[in-house]
Amino acid sequence: MEASGTAEARRPPHVAMLVTPGMGHLIPLAELAKRLAARHGVTATLITFASTASATQRSFLASLPAAISSVSLPPVDLSDLPPDATIETLMSEECARLVPALTGLLSGLTETTRLVAYVADLFGTDSFDAAVAAGVPRRYLFHPGNLHGLTFILHLPEIDVSMPGEFRDLAEPVWLPGCVPIPGPDVMSSFQDKSDPCYRWMVHHAKRYLESEAILVNSFDAVEPDAARVLSHPEPGRPPVYNIGPLIRADAGEEPRAACLDWLDRQPPKSVIFVSFGSGGSLPTEQMHELALGLELSGQRFLWVVRSPSDEGTVNANYYDAESKKDPLAYLPEGLVERTKDVGLLVPSWAPQTEVLAHEATGGFLVHCGWNSVLESLVHGMPMIAWPLFAEQRQNAVMLSEGVGVALRVQPTKMKEEIAAAVRELMAGQDKGAQVRSNVAALQKAAMEALLEGGAATTALDEVVRKWTHEYC
Missing domain, CATH: 3.40.50.2000 (Glycogen Phosphorylase B;)
Incomplete structure (x- = not known):
């Protein structure tokens, strides 16, 4: 024994x-x-x-x-x-x-x-x-x-x-x-x-x-x-x-380098806002259009992971399968891809999020406020625009914007002008945007020290x- x-x-x-x-x-x-x-x-x-x-x-x-x-x-x-x-x-x-x-x-x-x-x-x-x-x-x-x-x-x-x-x-x-x-x-x-x-x-x-x-x-x-x-x-x-x-995905495995990272290599430091709604989120067509036009109107560089819209289901329609069911770019406003080709990159379905957030060209994150994405954003020092969809995301958005001050909220109506104003403020603003960027830098340091x-x-x-x-x- x-x-x-x-x-x-x-x-x-x-x-x-x-x-x-x-x-x-x-x-x-x-x-x-x-x-x-x-x-x-x-x-x-x-x-x-x-x-x-x-x-x-x-x-x-x-x-x-x-x-x-x-x-x-x-x-x-x-x-x-x-x-x-x-x-x-x-x-x-x-x-x-x-x-x-x-x-x-x-x-x-x-x-x-x-x-x-x-x-x-x-x-x-x-x-x-x-x-x-x-x-x-x-x-x-x-x-x-x-x-x-x-x-x-x-x-x-x-x-x-x-x-x-x-x-x-x-x-x-x-x-x-x-x-x-x-x-x-x-x-x-x-x-x-x-x-x-x-x-x-x-x-x-x-x-x-x-x-x-x-x-x-x-x-x-x-x-x-x-x-x-x-x-x-x-x-x-x-x-x-x-x-x-914070427990976040620390490595990208052995996949080939994504083309969007090559595009980021050509952009100035901290100039690109990354737009993604997580592995399970999607938007109705009307909101997709307002977001697309708002990004264009902002004049800021952007990298957007686009998924097919949720008109036939719910905003969490992709929860069990992260792949878009149809070509998502077909749902964007006519001519948008051509008009924004010098400042924006539209990626269907998926991008290597941690690598995008870690890239020196990325300067902000328009995020659904899923907690994994929030932690990845904080670890990489990314100020956020909160656009919650489902689950606990609205609650997270309140905590991030009203509590620790690391995110801006888009107005509930989410019209293109409001989206453009929030993007400009986050990326270059000297008022709330500057405060959010400063708060995120402090939290990034604290997150790393915890580990x-x-x-x-x-x-x-x-x-x-x-x-x-x-x-x-």
């Missing part, structure tokens, strides 16, 4: 991570796994869903280091759900129905690895049942968003009881400890309709957050200092919260791993 125990102790600690659908969930968990492997020698298995087994995801998983393996859970029949079921509902239902399959997978890992912990992301709380059944010693929650979003979720069960109406109808903003006041209509979209199953799922997840041993958050203290201060104090019944970010030896994020993750390895049984 003693020899067996010694052999077990020599095996590297292993962690299983459940990734609910979306590259925005996969990328930060994969980066966490990379950091665990590089700094602590921890190996990992990323567990994905069959519903997102896209070519993009397969290529990404194949590029990961040898210490990180991946496995896909079997397909699940969701045909009994209504056709208008939200993404959050689909992910939650898929996870709940996969508990038996996941239990078997985790049981196998307990036999073949030194499985010290299980980590589920924010829509995977029902999978804790599988970890318990498989005898995994520790269960953690990974929150890929920020502390503002986490605070809302943690308070949702009590708000559900105390607030009879809808967030969108509130006359006053929502005030929560450590958070910027959020106007009711800007509270995350999954909270906005109490009659939708999505809302009930979110209340359900919020209650199950409390079952985790700790909550790991992809944020850093300087970007939301008041929320970090509140959540750093222990509270009875609430798991400890560890800020371990250094002795930095807050590094220290937090060290503490988590010590719990996994020193108290393993």
